[in-house]
Amino acid sequence: MVVGSDRMRRRLPRQVLEATLSAALFIGVAGCGGPESFTVSELCGRKVDSALVAPFLPKGETLKVDDGISAPEQPRCQVYVDGDLHLYVRGNIDKADFDILKATERSMRRLGNPAPARGIGDGATIADHGAMAVQACTYKGEKSQYILEIDWVDTPKNTAERREALEKLLRAHLPVIMEAEGCRP
Structure with missing residues (x-):
């Protein structure tokens, strides 16, 4: 024993x-x-600084970037985290004589407190949950304008931080996406 x-x-x-x-x-x-931080280095098939996209992406289990909804002259992409849309980016080439900022004033109001942003294209508006910029350009020899819209943005939760992140992304991505589409300022 x-x-x-x-x-x-x-x-x-x-x-x-x-x-x-x-x-x-x-x-x-x-x-x-557990939840992961995600890195997105392309939006609508165009390179983007991942640090500019990161503020819009909450931690989660899955990331999906869907750019299959794009068409010629109309790049589109949606960024989902865990199946929820967190960023929708749209670009359009339109006629130069159309005042898109005035025409979309009502839709920008639905995004919350729109205000002009200086130094982005020919005009830009930043709202609480989205942003838009317009830049005159020449496309296929014709005077045109490029319109970049970003919405469905709820992250970061702090509105001031979200608006600042929207402005940085809009400022950096507008010239990149315009050049990729062949719309020269």
């Missing part, structure tokens, strides 16, 4: 150690399946 007790004493710490290591490993593996 004494020999058996010694054996039990030697085994017990090893069993406790194994159980503790198993529990730690399980917790570590379970933690790996």
Whole structure:
């Protein structure tokens, strides 16, 4: 009995150690399946600084960037996290004599508190949940204008941060997407 007790004493710490290591490993593996931060380096088939898109993407399990809804002269893309739309980017080439900012004033109001943004294209509006910019350009030898719209934006939760992030993305992405579409300023 004494020999058996010694054996039990030697085994017990090893069993406790194994159980503790198993529990730690399980917790570590379970933690790996948690929400992730995502990186998006292309919008509508055009390169974009991933740091400019990151503020709009909450942590989650899955990321989907759908640019299959694009057409010639009309790049479109939607960015989903866990199946929820968090960013919708649309570009259009239109006639130069059409005042898109005035025409879309009502729809910009639905995005919350639209205000002009200086230094972006020929005119831009930033709202609480979206933004729009217009830039005159020449497309296929004709005077045109390029319109870039961004909406369905609810992240970051702080409105001032969200508006600032929208302005940065709009400012950086407008010239990139215009050039890619062949609409020269």
